Amino acid sequence: MGGRTTRQRKAVMRVLASCQDFVSAQELYARLVADAQSIGLTTVYRALRELEAAGGVDVVRDDAGGRLYRQRPAEGHRHYLICRCCGSSRPVDSEVVEQWADRIAAETGFAAVQHTVELTGLCAGCHTTTGEGEPPCRWEPAHQDNRGEPRSCAN
Template sequence: MGGVRRTPQRTAVLETLGRCREFVSAQELHALLAGDGSAVGLTTVYRALRALDRAGLVDVVRDETGERLYLRRPTDEHRHYLICRRCGRSQPVDARDVEAWAERLGETTGFAELEHTLELSGVCRPCRRPTGATPTTGATPNDAADAGR
């Protein structure tokens, strides 16, 4: 856990978050920890998530209500995600263009140490599928692959 003091609670939070495939709220993460038998309190979960965020170990997005959602960052690099507004499914996107744009913006404005937050949301393919659609009634082959994510 580079850059953050290792405690049993932070380790439990990071390990549990690492098992999540989608962004989760602090409350959802707390429930997962409790389900695993961990006695980490909700306040401790919030503190651990803040520390992990500052250390660059988690990605953070906001949902439509403004609540912060967390996902363990698989690499040291900054990432951007597409988030489905209906089901919450997240998908990392190739952010090279965004990073290049931010770098150019810093150069043209004279700003240094530029940081940014970019949130992209939409409706994923499975959520766009008409109600009652099945693979034989209009779904594409990619829909089945997307549904498994």
């Protein structure tokens, strides 16, 4: 991450590393405050922006267009399948997408091509609890599980 690695930035990285699913900047901020960290929301946004620029996080958008973050694994850029109901996420094999993006870049002469692929669906837990059609639950910024309980980053 560019710039100084301050106590606050280390705290953002620590909390983000404890999250298995994507989280918003506001969620990270709330978790940091609950953990008695002295930090401002602007600092959280700045740290996430720098992590994104450095390739340290994967970013997706929620239904409202908000940005959600997840620490990028050591093996690099990943694509995820995200549950529209509870927000749980799973990395998916995306080698075919990477090959396609590389081929398009080569064929068109473009350089530094970036891409975003977002896959959403219903996880097994949410699909089986709702039966047919879309489930009544919706993924809220507070990340609730399919019982309406808030999920923790450690889940």
